[in-house]
Amino acid sequence: MATTGLPRSTQVDVARVTESLEMITPLWNVWVLMTLSAQPLRYAEIKPRLPWLNDGTLHPKLRRLADAGLAERTEVARGHVTYGLTARGADLMPVLTVIAAWGETHLEKPLVKNKDTGKLERLTTVAPAQNIEDALALIGPRHATSILWALKARGASSAKALSAAAMPGYRLSNVYPQVDRLVSDGLVRKDGRAYELTATGQALAPVYRALSAWASGRPLADAAAHPLWGPAPAPAAKQATSGPWLTTQPRIPAPAAPAPASAPPALSAQPAATPGTAWKGGDLFSHQIPVRPIALPQAGGPRR
The missing domain is CATH 1.10.10.10 (Winged helix-like DNA-binding domain superfamily/Winged helix DNA-binding domain)
Structure with a gap:
């Protein structure tokens, strides 16, 4: 079980969420x-x-x-x-809609080659399952959740304070690669010697509230009462090219797959899932997504 230098109730919450992420990430x-x-x-x-x-x-x-x-x-x-x-798996589906909505809003859209012009163009929308997997790749790595929760609880913190709160029992040097990855992913910013959550990191509140409720076996309706991540902050305005670049664990988009033969044609134009809605037949492949792999710059540059 993951432990932190935070209050006991928060330790248990972080441990449950971390174990849940290990199952689905x-x-x-x-x-x-x-x-x-x-x-x-x-x-x-x-x-x-x-x-x-x-x-x-x-x-x-x-x-x-x-x-x-x-x-x-x-x-x-x-x-x-x-x-x-199982019933447990079915209860996870509304949580996934919350994660999908966060990814659609806050993750940068990948570049794909236009088959007509040959130019790289940014996708306007991404399949819900891809948004979920890319979002999980940001918060799923070991210690990511405990660091983000520590920063949410304590505000701006030095590396030493963050190490003591989120990674007790580890050497101070071990916290730097973990938090620097979160900085690269756009969830944390460094201001001088202090680290703090970015607006995008703060916007993870509904994701962590939903995961916490599911991990503890409580209904999603109780999520808004989370002692650390609730109530919901006012939504930030979405910029034209906003969102963190996925530097941690790039996910390869799945090849395009047709909707089931019985699915109506209208599914191809469905918007991404929104919080509180249920997955419907065809949602998994509701958007045309590129055949893998997406061509990416070989010498650095932004990646989803």
Whole structure:
């Protein structure tokens, strides 16, 4: 269990959220969970919806999600096995909508090549599952959550104070790469010798409130009462090219996949999910997304 130099109640909260992130952050987990969100599916039905995942990747993911209590394998009849979400996994779906909304608002849109002009252009919208995975890649690494919570609780802090609060038991030198990564990702700023949350880091409040409620088994309706991350701050105005660049763990967008044959054509124009809404059939692939990999500058430069 992760521990911090914060009050005991906050320590427990951070530990629960950190453990929850460890379950859902691994690459493609969100795609698998959202694929199962509408109804239980046989493996042969899951496979074409996630065609870029080979059997050696998809099988272990289903097994690990089942071990984590988010998915379940049900033998309907001999030779007929389905995979679906547990009640715990189903309760996670509204939390994912909150994370998707944060990613859509605060993450920079990636550049893709226009097939007609050959020029790089910025996507206007990103598939909800991709926004979720990219957001989780920012807050999922070890110690990221404890550092962000410590800064939220204590305000501007020196590296020494931050190390004592968020990483007790570690040497002071260990905090620098952790917090500097968050600075690079745009969630933390450094002012002289002090670190503090940026507006984008402060805007993680609804994400952490939702994760805290889910991790403790409370209804999402109780999230607004979170002692540290609530109530909700006024939303910041979105800039034309705002948002942190994902420097920590670049995610490769999934290849474009068609919506199920039964899905109505209108799904292709659906907006990204918003907090409090449920995933509907086709939401997973509701936006055309680029075939991987996206060409990125080889000598540095912004990355999603």
